Structures are given as structure tokens and as C-alpha cells.
Amino acid sequence: MRRILLAMTLSAMPATAWAASSAGGPPVEGMPQLAFGHPVQGPLLIGQIVWQVVIFFSLFLLLAFVALPKLGAVIENRRQRIESDLEAARAAMQSAEAAIAAQREATQSARTEAQAAVNAAMQAAQQEMDAKAEALNAALAKQIAEAEARIDQGRKSALGAVRQVAGETVEALLSKLGASADAGKVQAAVQREATARGIS
Amino acid sequence: MAKEGKTIDALSQFELSPFLGGFGQAIGFSQSNAFMLLALGLITLFIMAAAARGAMIPGRLQSLGEASYEFIQGMVTEQVGDEGKKYFPFVFAIFMFVLFGNLLGMLPYAFTFTSHIAVTLTLAVIVFVTVTVIALMRHGMHFFSYFFPEGAPVWLAPIIIPVEVISYFSRVVSLSVRLFANMVAGHVMLKVFATFVVLLGSLGAVGPFVAVLPLSVNIALVGFEFLVAFLQAYVFAILTSIYLHDAVHLH
Numbered sequence: 548m549r550r551i552l553l554a555m556t557l558s559a560m561p562a563t564a565w566a567a568s569s570a571g572g573p574p575v576e577g578m579p580q581l582a583f584g585h586p587v588q589g590p591l592l593i594g595q596i597v598w599q600v601v602i603f604f605s606l607f608l609l610l611a612f613v614a615l616p617k618l619g620a621v622i623e624n625r626r627q628r629i630e631s632d633l634e635a636a637r638a639a640m641q642s643a644e645a646a647i648a649a650q651r652e653a654t655q656s657a658r659t660e661a662q663a664a665v666n667a668a669m670q671a672a673q674q675e676m677d678a679k680a681e682a683l684n685a686a687l688a689k690q691i692a693e694a695e696a697r698i699d700q701g702r703k704s705a706l707g708a709v710r711q712v713a714g715e716t717v718e719a720l721l722s723k724l725g726a727s728a729d730a731g732k733v734q735a736a737v738q739r740e741a742t743a744r745g746i747s
Numbered sequence: 748m749a750k751e752g753k754t755i756d757a758l759s760q761f762e763l764s765p766f767l768g769g770f771g772q773a774i775g776f777s778q779s780n781a782f783m784l785l786a787l788g789l790i791t792l793f794i795m796a797a798a799a800r801g802a803m804i805p806g807r808l809q810s811l812g813e814a815s816y817e818f819i820q821g822m823v824t825e826q827v828g829d830e831g832k833k834y835f836p837f838v839f840a841i842f843m844f845v846l847f848g849n850l851l852g853m854l855p856y857a858f859t860f861t862s863h864i865a866v867t868l869t870l871a872v873i874v875f876v877t878v879t880v881i882a883l884m885r886h887g888m889h890f891f892s893y894f895f896p897e898g899a900p901v902w903l904a905p906i907i908i909p910v911e912v913i914s915y916f917s918r919v920v921s922l923s924v925r926l927f928a929n930m931v932a933g934h935v936m937l938k939v940f941a942t943f944v945v946l947l948g949s950l951g952a953v954g955p956f957v958a959v960l961p962l963s964v965n966i967a968l969v970g971f972e973f974l975v976a977f978l979q980a981y982v983f984a985i986l987t988s989i990y991l992h993d994a995v996h997l998h
Contacts, residue, residue, distance in 0.1 A: 579758060
């Protein structure tokens with residue numbers, strides 16, 4: 548409504564101005580734009596130029612020093628705002644990327660750490676197992692050696708007893724046969740026979 | 748004031764009349780100047796209103812103001828380069844003055860001050876003088892090399908220099924006559940066809956039906972005139988930018 552009123556006032560203004568004034572003077576011959584010789588039009592044409600220069604200069608000054616700097620500031624403001632917002636967004640994106648990279652790195656290092664811990668534990672367990680097995684082997688070997696030594700000794704003593712029994716049997720047989728033999732010879736013969744049969 | 752005695756009077760619309768009677772007569776202030784003053788007020792109001800809120804997301808008026816600002820600024824920077832930024836207000840003032848002169852002339856009862864050769868010539872002279880002064884200030888005496896291109900054979904100087912000088916001065920004529928002729932032609936056509944409407948309309952019973960033809964022509968002409976109003980303002984502004992380019996860069 549207000550706009551319509553404004554438009555009506557604006558369009559009525561020149562009409563009223565026109566109505567309020569009349570050109571007067573003799574009729575204008577030819578183009579009024581070139582009627583510099585006409586008593587009414589001539590001075591008005593000259594005045595038109597002078598006033599135009601004044602009005603245009605004022606318009607230029609108003610625009611150049613008042614109106615356009617204001618509008619330019621608004622545009623510049625927005626441009627800077629957009630730029631700073633873009634800058635902030637870019638910075639946020641960069642920090643997000645850095646965070647992702649850090650997180651990835653942390654995951655990676657945690658994984659390698661865990662792997663190393665697993666490896667170390669496995670190695671330690673292996674070593675312990677090896678050591679235990681070795682100790683067990685050593686103990687077993689010792690027991691085996693001892694047992695072998697005992698067996699050997701037992702066999703030796705058993706064999707010694709066999710030889711003695713053999714010697715005594717030989718002597719007993721000989722005495723039963725009525726012969727006697729030197730104990731040393733019997734002993735040597737038994738020894739010889741035992742060696743020949745593989746009984747040391 | 749149009750058609751006394753049933754003749755087509757297309758030219759009296761361009762007659763000047765003193766603004767507010769005797770007062771205007773005394774200081775030579777015609778209705779043409781009143782419309783210039785109105786244009787000044789509207790242009791300033793338009794830009795100030797567009798910049799008033801300074802909103803981040805512009806409304807319609809602010810968008811329009813910013814669009815015109817950036818349109819002319821783009822034109823000047825494109826033609827002149829970055830050095831042209833300081834001449835932007837001048838080109839903007841030229842563009843808006845011509846545009847509002849043309850557009851105000853489209854209102855009923857309004858006076859089209861751009862249809863006066865004195866006005867367009869004055870505007871062209873303002874552009875010409877400004878451009879020449881800028882060129883002289885930037886290049887000093889070297890500016891006169893503009894009239895004799897480097898590398899041209901010296902014996903051609905008697906031909907080239909007058910041609911260049913004439914073409915330089917003819918800018919004033921071409922700038923002013925182009926705008927003046929366009930506006931006069933448009934408004935004369937509008938007036939002639941409007942008179943046809945009235946003359947045919949008074950021809951008895953069939954008159955009003957026949958009068959529809961010139962009326963429809965006039966409707967088309969009004970649309971065409973709005974196009975011309977913008978186009979001529981654009982042409983004036985871009986030629987000013989091109990002349991500024993020559994002043995800043997010398998060819």
C-alpha cells in the first residue's frame with residue numbers, strides 16, 4: 548500500500564510541475580532541442596546545461612564519497628566473512644585430518660607394541676621351556692648314567708661272582724676227580740674262557 | 748499539449764518549460780533539470796537504501812543495489828584493469844544518470860532529459876574532458892604519442908595524425924548523438940502511435956476497433972523502449988570504460 552502511494556506521488560509530481568508552468572513565447576520551430584534562438588527555450592537550454600553540470604557533479608560526489616563506499620563496505624564485509632568462514636572450515640578440516648592421522652598412528656603403534664609383547668612373552672616361554680627341558684634332560688641323563696654305572700657295576704660284580712663260582716666249581720670238579728690244580732691256573736683258564744665267550 | 752488542430756505533434760514533448768513558473772524562469776531551471784534532480788535523489792536513495800541494512804544475506808533491494816555495483820565494477824575492471832578501480836564511481840555515476848534519465852522518461856507525463864542533445868553532449872564532454880585529463884596526468888606529454896602509433900612510417904604522419912585527432916574528438920559526437928537519437932526516436936514513435944490511437948479512436952463507430960492496432964504497436968514500443976533505456980546506459984558506460992582504458996594504457 549505504501550509503495551503504491553509512493554509510486555502515485557512520484558508519478559504525480561512531474562505532472563503537477565508541468566501543469567504549474569507554461570513555456571510561453573512564440574511556437575517553437577523545428578526540434579525544441581536545437582531552439583537556442585527561441586526567446587524562452589534558448590535561455591532554458593543554456594540553463595539546462597549549467598544545472599546539469601552542477602547536478603551531475605553533485606551526483607558524482609554523493610556516489611563517490613557517501614553512497615558507494617557504504618555499499619562497497621557491505622560487499623567487502625560479506626566477502627571477508629565468507630573468506631574467514633572458509634578459512635575456519637579449512638582449518639577445522641586440517642585438524643580433523645591431523646586427528647585421524649594421529650589416531651591411525653596410535654593404533655599402529657599400539658598394534659606393533661602388542662605384537663612385540665606377544666613375541667617377547669612367547670620367546671620367554673620358549674626359553675623357559677627350553678631351560679626346563681634341558682634341566683630335565685640333564686637330570687635324566689645323569690640318572691641314566693648313574694643307572695648304567697650301577698648296572699655296569701652290578702654286571703661286573705655279577706661276572707666277578709660268576710668267575711669265582713666257575714673257579715670254585717672247576718676246583719670242586721677237579722677235587723672230585725681227584726686232581727688238583729693250581730688256583731692261579733684255574734683262574735686264568737676261567738678268565739680265558741670268559742673272554743672267549745664275550746663275558747668280560 | 749499534444750495535438751491541437753488534429754495534427755501529429757511529436758516534438759513539443761521535448762520543449763523545456765521553467766520549473767515552478769517564474770522562479771525556474773529566473774534561474775534557467777527547467778523541468779528537465781527537475782528530473783535530473785529527481786534522478787540524483789532516486790539514485791542516491793537507491794544506493795543508500797541498498798547499503799542501509801548491510802545484511803549478510805541481502806534482500807531484494809540490497810541485491811539489486813549490489814548487483815548494479817558489481818556489474819559496473821566488473822565492467823570497469825574488465826576494461827581498464829585494476830588501475831581502473833578508482834574511476835569506478837565516475838562510470839557508476841554516468842551509468843546511473845543515463846539509466847535513470849531514460850527510465851524516468853518512461854513514466855507518463857515525465858520528461859526525458861536524455862532526449863536533449865545539449866544534455867547528452869554535456870555528458871559526453873564531461874567524459875571526454877575527464878578521460879583526457881586522466882591521460883595527461885598519467886602520461887604527461889607522452890600522451891600525444893597516442894595520436895601517432897609507434898612504428899608507423901614517419902612520412903605518413905601528415906595523414907595519420909589528423910585522422911587520429913579527428914577520431915579522438917569524434918568520440919564526443921558519437922557518444923552524445925547515439926544516446927540522443929535513440930531516446931528521441933523512441934519517444935517520437937511513442938507519441939506518433941499514441942496520436943494515431945486518439946485520431947483513429949475518434950473516427951466514428953469503427954474507430955475504436957481500428958485504434959487497437961496502433962495501441963498494440965505502442966505497447967510493444969514501450970517494452971522496446973525499456974530495453975533501449977538499459978542498453979543505451981550500458982553502451983554509454985562501457986564506452987566510457989573503453990576510453991578510460993585508452994587513457995590509462997595508451998592503446
